[in-house]
Amino acid sequence: SSELTQDPAVSVALGQTVRITCQGDSLRRYYAAWYQHRPGQAPLLVMYGINNRPSGIPDRFSGSRSGATASLTITAAQAEDEADYYCNSRDSSGNHEVVFGGGTKLTVL
Amino acid sequence: QVQLQQWGAGLLKPSETLSLTCAVYGGSFSGYYWNWIRQPPGKGLEWIGEINHSGSTNYNPSLKSRVTISGDTSKSQFSLKLSSVTAAETAVYYCARGRSGPNLAFYYYYMDVWGRGITVTVSS
Numbered sequence: 161s162s163e164l165t166q167d168p169a170v171s172v173a174l175g176q177t178v179r180i181t182c183q184g185d186s187l188r189r190y191y192a193a194w195y196q197h198r199p200g201q202a203p204l205l206v207m208y209g210i211n212n213r214p215s216g217i218p219d220r221f222s223g224s225r226s227g228a229t230a231s232l233t234i235t236a237a238q239a240e241d242e243a244d245y246y247c248n249s250r251d252s253s254g255n256h257e258v259v260f261g262g263g264t265k266l267t268v269l
Numbered sequence: 270q271v272q273l274q275q276w277g278a279g280l281l282k283p284s285e286t287l288s289l290t291c292a293v294y295g296g297s298f299s300g301y302y303w304n305w306i307r308q309p310p311g312k313g314l315e316w317i318g319e320i321n322h323s324g325s326t327n328y329n330p331s332l333k334s335r336v337t338i339s340g341d342t343s344k345s346q347f348s349l350k351l352s353s354v355t356a357a358e359t360a361v362y363y364c365a366r367g368r369s370g371p372n373l374a375f376y377y378y379y380m381d382v383w384g385r386g387i388t389v390t391v392s393s
Contacts, residue, residue, distance in 0.1 A: 189375060189376060190375060190376045190377065190378055191372065191375055191376070191377045191378075193377070193378065193379030193380070195314075195380075197314070202363060202383040202384065202385055202386055203306075203314065203363070203365075203380075203383055204383075205379055205380060205381050208377060208379035208381070209372055209377045209379075210372065210373075214381060244313075246313065246314050248314075248316075248378070248379070248380070249378055250369065250376070250378040252376075255327075255330070256327040257316070257327065257329065257330065258304065258316040258319065258327070258367070258378065259316065260306075260313060260314040260315065260316060261313075262313045263313040263314065
């Protein structure tokens with residue numbers, strides 16, 4: 161089955177820009193989706209497709225991709241952006257499995 | 270505004286069968302993938318499986334032998350059964366709506382609506 165790899169933890173100073181990455185072979189065929197997950201809450205979709213933000217997601221969130229790597233960039237990070245971030249796609253090997261990355265804990269300093 | 274409401278037993282003994290149901294309110298059951306995902310304490314999200322409106326299912330290979338996801342289109346509900354649970358399967362279980370399709374030279378897959386989650390504890 162396919163795997164998606166994320167850095168376990170990333171930190172950013174308040175107001176600065178941070179990039180969270182996700183690597184996996186399935187991303188050569190599927191766009192990554194990104195979820196913000198705060199403790200005690202349901203995951204929240206923040207990015208999908210080429211660079212699409214669901215309604216209500218601030219425009220400081222943006223997405224990009226290159227080869228087998230997808231990135232979620234937060235420009236001018238805010239304190240409320242501190243959370244776990246997960247990438248996700250469907251496996252491209254044909255078994256129709258859905259996969260999540262291991263998650264990146266974002267700390268806003 | 271589509272909402273997912275989930276319910277089921279929150280406390281199980283080892284070897285019992287976990288049973289959860291998720292109801293879809295305010296939106297169509299057709300045209301989407303209906304997923305179950307879980308998160309054990311201190312760990313990441315794990316996909317359990319999905320069903321579409323036609324009843325086709327896909328499961329996480331690591332759980333496939335013990336998982337059954339079923340759907341009731343007349344009620345806009347879908348359910349999860351996981352047999353022979355162990356303490357390691359103590360987790361928050363979420364249901365979520367999945368969307369998939371082609372976009373230019375690629376495909377997309379994302380889950381845009383999530384239930385609030387239900388904590389399932391497996392303990393003797």
